[in-house]
Amino acid sequence: MSKYNTNMASEFYVLSMLHRLGVDAALTLGNKKAVDIFIHREDGRTVTVDVKGIAGAFDWPADNLELPGKPGHFIVLVSYNGRIEDPSNLPSVWIIPSIEIGTFTKVYGTRRVVSRSLIRKEGNKYKDAWATLVGDSLISRQGF
Numbered sequence: 001m002s003k004y005n006t007n008m009a010s011e012f013y014v015l016s017m018l019h020r021l022g023v024d025a026a027l028t029l030g031n032k033k034a035v036d037i038f039i040h041r042e043d044g045r046t047v048t049v050d051v052k053g054i055a056g057a058f059d060w061p062a063d064n065l066e067l068p069g070k071p072g073h074f075i076v077l078v079s080y081n082g083r084i085e086d087p088s089n090l091p092s093v094w095i096i097p098s099i100e101i102g103t104f105t106k107v108y109g110t111r112r113v114v115s116r117s118l119i120r121k122e123g124n125k126y127k128d129a130w131a132t133l134v135g136d137s138l139i140s141r142q143g144f
Helices: 003-020 098-104 116-122 136-142
Strands: 024-027 037-040 046-054 073-079 092-097 105-108 111-114
Touching: 003 024, 003 037, 003 046, 003 073, 003 092, 073 098, 092 098, 098 105, 098 116, 111 116
Parallel strands: 046 073
Antiparallel strands: 024 037, 037 046, 073 092, 105 111
């Protein structure tokens, strides 16, 4: 599977989850962009999302991440754990405020990545943290 297909699958997965939660969200189009999804929250605020998807159990490429991050911007990490071709496989998802993503980045030569090992070790509070994007009140009304 191509990198482009993995990214598209990841963006649409996140958008699908947001719509399942009743969120007003829209996908942006284009190949090189820092904002993949706009969310208009019930409290009137707009937040932005950058989705990073990987098919295997690897680090996420992060050369285009703006560090330090900005308030109201989130990085959603999606991993298909080596099973992207299996439609019954649910991906692993971490939702991290962009101002906190630097904690999980590493630089190898000229490449910056979000470290899978650091996320798995220290990122439990971000695992499936959809409420950070949409707000706790919406999540509780949806029964999650």
